[in-house]
Amino acid sequence: MIKIKRLYEEGKDFFAVSDESPFYPDGKGGQLGDRGTIGPARVLFVKESGGEIHHKIDRPIEIGEYDFQIDLTRREDIAVQHSAQHILSAAFLKIAQAQTLSFHMGEESSTIDIDSPILTERTIEDVEDLANKIVRSHLNVEILIVDKDEAERMNLRKSISEKVGQNVRIVKIGDFDTAACGGFHVQNTGQIGIIKIIDWEKVKGTLTRVYFVAGARALKHFQKCIFVTKALQKALTCSLEDLGTRVESLIEKVKFLSSQLERLSQEHAEAIKNSLPGREISGYRVSFYEGFDGVAKALLKSHNADLMVCKVEEEFVLSSETLDCAQIVSKLKLVLNAPGGGGKKRGSVKANISMEEFLNALEKAMGVKE
Incomplete structure (x- = not known):
């Protein structure tokens, strides 16, 4: 109860x-x-x-x-992740002489922050190999309650916090690791199944954050990776070994084609800017364009109108060297009851309407006196 x-x-x-x-x-x-x-x-x-x-x-x-x-299934998963953390932390200390400074368990993956600014793939591989060797060794995990003096005489991986009381809960994993801890743990390292480091990144200047999964979480991670890589292999018609090279090649090709498209868009914009459809509104020449986004963006940078209006990615963008776009947008927002913003030379309004409807709204907005 x-x-x-x-x-x-x-x-x-x-x-x-x-x-x-x-x-x-x-x-x-x-x-x-x-x-x-x-x-x-x-x-x-x-x-x-x-x-x-x-x-x-x-x-x-x-x-x-x-x-x-x-929920005992959840508690068992927590125990697996926490015991895996103790093993990983001990492995990093033994392989890389790197102490774990903090630990955070998430719902999908967990992290440890270790006091090393650089980790190589070889170090990660060696740490994983040692950690999983301990898992396969089926070492007993003991929970000991000892007084603080006795705990300090034990070969602890990390010194005991001053906040800890007289009695200390110790988690001992065979002769591999001994640490003070109050959390859940497995009874035998074999219950963990597998430990897998899935990512690492430099944080806070001198620390490295290591992301890991263990047990059923590791299986789910492997399944997801296999499904994704199989789909990529099928789409790119290549083997797993060639997948990285094929993706890099595609990225370079996309970069090249993007630069070519940008250049062509600029050239096309330059060619059509003098023949764009337009309308005179409140004594000003307003040109408008609705088509390729790349061309629209180029026209907004270079045009011959008092006010250039382009529909870009579901919003209307205004550009001008002579009119105050911020004032025009402010009035348009009231007329259209739509969100918008911007500065003096460029502004935008989001509205799900046609270009003709927008130009009619623009006539009303520019006809409003301050």
């Missing part, structure tokens, strides 16, 4: 508060929190605040005692 002593609302969210709870809080030790049910309500999030446990629930309940149920 769980005893709910207080309830409150924050916006549209409901919270049930207890002094003690079987639900592990989110964020504690970098770990995800438990999910499940309290009576008829589903638990969506759990936080610890002011010595109390706050359960975010999907519906209001009354103060009192309730049966609860914890």
